[in-house]
Amino acid sequence: MSLWVIQRDLLLAMRRRSDVLTTLFFFIIVVSLFPLGVGPEINILRTMAPGVVWVAALLASMLSLGRMFSSDYLDGTLEQMLLSPQSLSMLVLGKALAHWLVTGVPLVLMSPVLGIQYDLSADALLVLTASLLLGTPVLSLIGAIGAALTLGLRGGGVLVSLLVLPLYIPILIFGAGAVEASAAGLGAGAHLSLLGAFLLASLVLAPWATAVSLRISME
Amino acid sequence: MSILQGSDLECVRGDRRLFRDINFSLNAGELLQVHGPNGSGKTSLLRMLCGLATPAHGKICWHGTDIRSLKGDYYGAITYLGHLSGVKDDLTAIENLRISSALAGVEIEAKKAHEALQHMGLGGRELLPAKVLSQGQRRRVALARLLVCGTVLWILDEPLAALDSAAVKLMQTLLEQHLGKGGMVVMTTHQEIDITTGATQRLQLT
The missing domain is CATH 1.10.238 (Recoverin; domain 1)
Structure with missing residues (x-):
């Protein structure tokens, strides 16, 4: 299995902690800027909270996508991955999960604290965290496809945002929608189920698409 | 039939043809040294041999089967060391x-x-x-x-680059031991290396 790939990427992340912290601080700062800019009108803040947190999470997870494959590409490890007798899709899945553990999980853990700035109720905070927990792995999995397609291109960082951000739209709609629905008394169940479905579909399809893209990029 | 066989290989980069009609066959205990000036396609040929690049024409067979269809089984039998060492x-x-x-x-x-x-x-x-x-x-x-992988076929791109003379000697013994055990090696090098065990073939790219 690809457990040791996850282990390796976590080890590398530990040795370069600054990269991990940049993503987290970017998220915290973007989310905190809005109340300062919009002003302390509690009703407006409450309405915009889920959207702001989710957009910040999308941008934060984009920020580190470039690094997902590029360092392995530059030092030749990626060639060795392509030549591994193990399935490339499983290796990619391992790398995407490691990316989520390093960039997604800290955002999920931080979001309830940031939600307090927007005066969200305890229920809304819970739904927000749950939606991020289901949604952020999808961001890493879809992002991996974009990162693989733009590998080795000049200005790949901008290109990857143009490729990947449109694909993030459904996650954004249902992620932020879950909190609004629960605030409106409709219950967040439907939205969360859809996010779960996105997660399952991307778990199956994204590693395969990424593996194909990597083989094309490396040729 | 030979274990590793390349027939009518052609490599095209952009609109430039690097080489064509390259044929070779490799058996147990044999070394294939690829020679040629810079830019003659040595690395491209080696990348084709590992399946990282697809030849414009021709095919590469491992035990008579195209390496494209073998995939994982073939990758388990080779070790590739390129310019980038993956360290x-x-x-x-x-x-x-x-x-x-x-x-x-x-x-x-x-x-x-x-x-x-x-x-x-x-x-x-x-x-x-x-x-x-x-x-x-x-x-x-x-x-x-x-030393640790135990694969049959080694594909080495300039393995001696940056090595001192003691390490070159060490590599030489390593290659001889591998060939002596019936292994196969395909390598490019600009340095002269004396391998006495097994048969050495030379492939000249122009």
């Missing part, structure tokens, strides 16, 4: 070796990794991060993989 700056020599061999499908214990690094002349430096090692020492870390 991570932030990992120690021993972590690098253990991880790269796990990637090649062979999980090794710390003790075995220690022995391999010692053999490559890196004793006492196993726990240093690769970024403080010299170019030649990083190359040795990459080459240590050959």
Whole structure:
């Protein structure tokens, strides 16, 4: 299995902690800027909270996508991955999960604290965290496809945002929608189920698409 | 039938044809040395042999089957060392070796990794991060993989680059032992290397 790939990427992340912290601080700062800019009108803040947190999470997870494959590409490890007798899709899945553990999980853990700035109720905070927990792995999995397609291109960082951000739209709609629905008394169940479905579909399809893209990029 | 066979291989880069009609066959215990000036397509040929690049024409067969359809079975039988050695700056020599061999499908214990690094002349430096090692020492870390992987076919792109004369001698013994055990080697090198065991073929690219 690809457990040791996850282990390796976590080890590398530990040795370069600054990269991990940049993503987290970017998220915290973007989310905190809005109340300062919009002003302390509690009703407006409450309405915009889920959207702001989710957009910040999308941008934060984009920020580190470039690094997902590029360092392995530059030092030749990626060639060795392509030549591994193990399935490339499983290796990619391992790398995407490691990316989520390093960039997604800290955002999920931080979001309830940031939600307090927007005066969200305890229920809304819970739904927000749950939606991020289901949604952020999808961001890493879809992002991996974009990162693989733009590998080795000049200005790949901008290109990857143009490729990947449109694909993030459904996650954004249902992620932020879950909190609004629960605030409106409709219950967040439907939205969360859809996010779960996105997660399952991307778990199956994204590693395969990424593996194909990597083989094309490396040729 | 030969174990590794390339027939009518052609390589095109952009609108330039690097080589065409390349034929070779390799049997157990044989070494294929690829010669040619810079830019003649040596690395391209080696990348084709590993299946990283597709030839514009012709095919490469392993035990009579196209390597394109073998995939994982073929990858398990080869070790490729390219220009980029796949050594991570932030990992120690021993972590690098253990991880790269796990990637090649062979999980090794710390003790075995220690022995391999010692053999490559890196004793006492196993726990240093690769970024403080010299170019030649990083190359040795990459080459240590050959000791532990136990594959049949080695595809080596300039394995002697940045190595000192003691390490070149070490590589020579390593290659001779491998060929003596019935292994196969395809390599490019600008340095002269004397291999006495097994049959040596030369392939000249223009």
